[in-house]
Amino acid sequence: LSPVCLGSLSLGCHSVKKKGGHPLPGNKMSGQARLPVLPSRMTLAAMKIRLVGAKKGFSLLKKKSDALTVRFRGILKQIRDTKESMGKEMKDAAFRLTETKYAAGEISYMVTESVTSATVKVRLRTDNVAGVYLPQFRDTIDTSAAAVQSDLTGLSKGGEQVRNTRLAFTKALKLLVELASLQTS
Numbered sequence: 001l002s003p004v005c006l007g008s009l010s011l012g013c014h015s016v017k018k019k020g021g022h023p024l025p026g027n028k029m030s031g032q033a034r035l036p037v038l039p040s041r042m043t044l045a046a047m048k049i050r051l052v053g054a055k056k057g058f059s060l061l062k063k064k065s066d067a068l069t070v071r072f073r074g075i076l077k078q079i080r081d082t083k084e085s086m087g088k089e090m091k092d093a094a095f096r097l098t099e100t101k102y103a104a105g106e107i108s109y110m111v112t113e114s115v116t117s118a119t120v121k122v123r124l125r126t127d128n129v130a131g132v133y134l135p136q137f138r139d140t141i142d143t144s145a146a147a148v149q150s151d152l153t154g155l156s157k158g159g160e161q162v163r164n165t166r167l168a169f170t171k172a173l174k175l176l177v178e179l180a181s182l183q184t185s
Contacts, residue, residue: 035047063130064130064131064132067129067130068129068130068132071129071134075182075185078182079179079182079183082175082178082179082182083179085175086172086175086176086179089168089171089172089175090172092168092172093165093168093169093171093172096161096164096165096168096169097165097168097169099161099164099165100161100162100164100165103161104159104161104162107162111162117142118142119141119142120139120140120141120142120170120173121139121140121142122137122138122139122140122177123137123138123139123140124136124137124138125138127185134184134185135181135184135185136181136185137177137178137180137181137184138177138181139173139174139177141170
């Protein structure tokens with residue numbers, strides 16, 4: 001014979017339920033939600049201490065969550081603003097390059113020959129937000145003799161346009177580093 005199950009009442013099945021749908025005390029799941037305690041004042045004091053600890057832990061986690069949420073919203077706003085300004089800067093840099101090519105001719109071979117080392121370097125550091133480490137990129141500009149030597153590129157013709165183009169692309173590169181930093185956080 002097989003067990004007969006009728007709606008919310010089960011005869012012969014493992015889960016027997018009341019009308020409200022809550023499990024009866026004999027169910028397997030009810031033992032996991034309750035702690036085995038003896039009814040004494042010492043146990044009451046211990047349970048109150050555990051309750052205080054649980055409330056404190058919950059409030060700390062809530063504060064951490066709120067801090068990370070605020071930081072995340074700020075980062076999203078900065079990403080939006082940086083992307084908008086990035087489009088303008090890249091457009092300006094491309095226009096400057098066109099001006100330079102018009103005034104000085106093809107200068108790409110002169111630029112590649114004059115570069116001996118990188119003038120802009122990217123460094124990684126971490127920012128601690130409520131116990132969570134977020135990576136951040138920072139750009140550093142090298143102002144040594146190698147960087148100054150590249151200022152002589154285009155000295156014969158179109159030197160000012162070359163310098164303006166270099167400044168425009170440096171601004172665009174700074175925005176790219178900032179955007180990369182924001183998107184990795």
